[in-house]
Amino acid sequence: MTILRHTLGNIGGVNPVQYIFKEDIASFIINPATLYGSITLKPARSWNYLYGSPESIQVEGKEEDSPAGMKYNYQIKMLIPKDRPDVEVILRNLITGT
Secondary structure, rough: OOOOOOOOOOOOOOEEEEEEOOEEEEEEEOOOOOOOOOEEEEOOOOOOOEOHHHHHHEEEEEEEEOOOOOEEEEEEEEOOOOOOHHHHHHHHHHOOOO
């Protein structure tokens, strides 16, 4: 299998989704004025990646009333290629440009 790096930062329809485990977070702060959040990771921790195509990623959301206001719950489902070392190397190289 050969995958070529697409120019202009588009890696040809392969989309990364970053995630982190709550145990790896040192602090999570939300600015009430802007509603922007800031996450500080613990030392030697980094974001994890999952890769999928637009056809393999499904996002479902539902809203619920709560005493504090509207609560939104999102669920992301992805079909991820099997954990094959050759595929992982190709995807990593697409992101890093090597």
